[in-house]
Amino acid sequence: MSDATTQAPGRVLLQARGVTKAYKLGSTKLEVLRGVDLDVCEGEILAILGKSGCGKSTLLHVLGWLDPADSGSIHFEGRDRASVPQRERARLRNEVMGFVFQFYHLLPELTALENVLMPSMIRYGRLAWPQHKKAVTERAHVLLEQVGLKDRMGHRPRHLSGGERQRVAIARALQNEPRFLFCDEPTGNLDGKTADEIRDLLWQLNKETGQTMVVVTHDARMARQADRFVHIVDGRARDDGELDLVEEIQRD
Amino acid sequence: MYRLFLALRYLRSRLVNMISVGGVMVGVAVLIVVTSVFDGFQEQVRATVRGTLSHLVLTPRRPADAGPDWKQEAFADLERRLLAHDPRIVAVAPQIRLPIAYPYRSNRLEWANVDGLTLHQMEAVGIDWAREAKVSDLKKNLIAGDQENPFFDVWGTDKEKTMVLVGRTWAEHMKFWGPMDFRRVVSGPMGPDGQPMYEPGPPPEPVEVDPNDPMAQFAPKQDPRRYINEIRVYLATFSKDATTGEMRMDQQSTNPLVKGIYDGQDATSEMTQMYFDIEKLRKVTHLEQEYFEVRMRLKDYHDAPEIQASLAKAFPELDVQTWEDLKRDFLQAVETEKVMLVVVLSFIVLLGGFIILATLTLTVVEKTKDIGILGALGAPRAGILRVFLTNGLLIGIIGSLLGLGLGWWFVQNVDGVRAFVAKTTGVDLFPANIYSFRFIPTVWQWGTVLAIMGGSVLISFLAGLLPALRAARLDPVKALRYE
Ligand SMILES: Nc1ncnc2c1ncn2[C@@H]1O[C@H](COP(=O)(O)OP(=O)(O)OP(=O)(O)O)[C@@H](O)[C@H]1O
Ligand SMILES: [Mg+2]
Numbered sequence: 001m002s003d004a005t006t007q008a009p010g011r012v013l014l015q016a017r018g019v020t021k022a023y024k025l026g027s028t029k030l031e032v033l034r035g036v037d038l039d040v041c042e043g044e045i046l047a048i049l050g051k052s053g054c055g056k057s058t059l060l061h062v063l064g065w066l067d068p069a070d071s072g073s074i075h076f077e078g079r080d081r082a083s084v085p086q087r088e089r090a091r092l093r094n095e096v097m098g099f100v101f102q103f104y105h106l107l108p109e110l111t112a113l114e115n116v117l118m119p120s121m122i123r124y125g126r127l128a129w130p131q132h133k134k135a136v137t138e139r140a141h142v143l144l145e146q147v148g149l150k151d152r153m154g155h156r157p158r159h160l161s162g163g164e165r166q167r168v169a170i171a172r173a174l175q176n177e178p179r180f181l182f183c184d185e186p187t188g189n190l191d192g193k194t195a196d197e198i199r200d201l202l203w204q205l206n207k208e209t210g211q212t213m214v215v216v217t218h219d220a221r222m223a224r225q226a227d228r229f230v231h232i233v234d235g236r237a238r239d240d241g242e243l244d245l246v247e248e249i250q251r252d
Numbered sequence: 253m254y255r256l257f258l259a260l261r262y263l264r265s266r267l268v269n270m271i272s273v274g275g276v277m278v279g280v281a282v283l284i285v286v287t288s289v290f291d292g293f294q295e296q297v298r299a300t301v302r303g304t305l306s307h308l309v310l311t312p313r314r315p316a317d318a319g320p321d322w323k324q325e326a327f328a329d330l331e332r333r334l335l336a337h338d339p340r341i342v343a344v345a346p347q348i349r350l351p352i353a354y355p356y357r358s359n360r361l362e363w364a365n366v367d368g369l370t371l372h373q374m375e376a377v378g379i380d381w382a383r384e385a386k387v388s389d390l391k392k393n394l395i396a397g398d399q400e401n402p403f404f405d406v407w408g409t410d411k412e413k414t415m416v417l418v419g420r421t422w423a424e425h426m427k428f429w430g431p432m433d434f435r436r437v438v439s440g441p442m443g444p445d446g447q448p449m450y451e452p453g454p455p456p457e458p459v460e461v462d463p464n465d466p467m468a469q470f471a472p473k474q475d476p477r478r479y480i481n482e483i484r485v486y487l488a489t490f491s492k493d494a495t496t497g498e499m500r501m502d503q504q505s506t507n508p509l510v511k512g513i514y515d516g517q518d519a520t521s522e523m524t525q526m527y528f529d530i531e532k533l534r535k536v537t538h539l540e541q542e543y544f545e546v547r548m549r550l551k552d553y554h555d556a557p558e559i560q561a562s563l564a565k566a567f568p569e570l571d572v573q574t575w576e577d578l579k580r581d582f583l584q585a586v587e588t589e590k591v592m593l594v595v596v597l598s599f600i601v602l603l604g605g606f607i608i609l610a611t612l613t614l615t616v617v618e619k620t621k622d623i624g625i626l627g628a629l630g631a632p633r634a635g636i637l638r639v640f641l642t643n644g645l646l647i648g649i650i651g652s653l654l655g656l657g658l659g660w661w662f663v664q665n666v667d668g669v670r671a672f673v674a675k676t677t678g679v680d681l682f683p684a685n686i687y688s689f690r691f692i693p694t695v696w697q698w699g700t701v702l703a704i705m706g707g708s709v710l711i712s713f714l715a716g717l718l719p720a721l722r723a724a725r726l727d728p729v730k731a732l733r734y735e
Binding site: 061066067086087090091092093094095099101105106107108109110118119121122123126172 | 257625628629630633
């Protein structure tokens, strides 16, 4: 496992320095992140590990520019979040970053296929849509087929199982061929075999397209296959931990 | 692309939106129907009033020092001078108006009580038929009688008889005739063979009169040979007091023959005006002084103000008014009523707007998470704003279009609707004795209709603005946490 912690080659895509984040609940202040320093290089797969409630999802949202940090900086491709206007951030989220949320977050009124198509719909305006429609619909079909939902395309989220929803969410995150993928426990709801298939799909994408990935996971096998992993302990990222800890966490 | 798509999806998936659409629809339909009926009413009122009044009305001013024997200039002379004044004056006609009363038993009309008799107050209008036909619509409106000379006694039996033209509504109210067959009621002109040109129908039923009924004496007497009806009216008469030399007004009963029925499309004037031959009327009422008003028709009514001004200068002894001057208060009242009603009814559309505001606010609250998701997927704030703006706009557009359809149907079938309402609830929506018309006049003005629709769409848009702004201001991650 020693090579997993070594610095992967390639330029640094995402750089977090001294990131803090606290939630205020009434008078008490819950300090979740207390100065995270983290680099993610182009083309690598970084696993984030940690106890439940230690702030992994929070960190992922902050890294993906969804949520501003209280202090510290997050540079994505050399640009600080604070210096990028809202509209441009939206464009980056749409075209460059993909998000798989822990709780899927599908649009309940849309079918699985429409949910997967939504990033493309947002990307192309009314004028550009007709010329892209065929290609992106095809891609959505292929993705849903790859995650094993070939005959669930017309289902609403409410008629899908948790694992199926999770896979729709993965397909949606991949729809716009993002260069950077954030996954929050992408296989958390899947059985061993399906989880392996999904992981293989993600890893294959990483190999083929050089897609950078940050994966929050409790899955030891997934963490082991990552290029690198960090632990979130006491609100800080530590990359000196042993992977045995992962098994320990799983036992919790 | 997602904006219209999501707006449509939200619209379709939520029942409340359909309620908003329904609200806008009803508001638009009601406004369209009301403005159409009111515009129609206004137009019809103007047409009938202008039809009976002609374009200009000239009233002689009586000089202050004129004695009781004051005589107006002879009409023929005045006519010559007036026609020579301006080539745009087409025709002039004299007219006199005298009070007349008809004994009548209905309590639905205004009546006065004179000497134990219930009298329906009317106006005897004396006209010169040949000239009147050129200045007003009376000839065109004559639905029974001889259009060439209705006052002519075809049979020449009774030279002293007075002839009268009555209004259609009045005739219908006089139950003596039963169901109206105008050709039977009124004698027509003589054909070359000396027979009436109108084919006589079967003899009318004899009038059944209860001998104990004190009104029986006023029932028209049927003449089975001529189908002419004789009515009895009280006319104002005039006489000069032998000692003081002053004019006295008196009353006298007379029995004119109904020689024609006119349909003025105006129940009020039909109920209150009977037309007599001007010379005959003068004779029976002993009205010796030459006194008449002048009705004037112009080539084009647009010239009225100009001609009115020049006439006033050239004929200081005449008071010159357009028909609009004479009916100014009435026309203003109709216009005011219309504006008031439109303002009041606009509140329905405004209410529709508030429903949209409420439902969209609700939608935004309910869709907070969706908004977060869209933000996370890269939809800019402006895009999210537009999803909800489009939603409101769609409600407005769909509601307006449905309202247009409903309003159009209503306007097309307004008389059917009125009959249906009258049959099922017994309420007449448009009583002829108030609104003067037997049918509900409507006008379809696209300008008005489009303004109503545009206004409604605008209100829907504005109603959607607040919730949409709220949606756009949501922070994606905070919205995502919303469960
Ligand atoms: N909106 C919030 N308001 C207050 N506290 C919050 C909020 N979101 C998260 N927290 C708290 O912050 C801490 C970190 O939450 P987070 O979701 O990041 O944990 P996690 O590491 O992803 O856990 P898990 O592995 O169970 O998903 C938790 O203790 C949680 O209770
Ligand atoms: Mg989490």
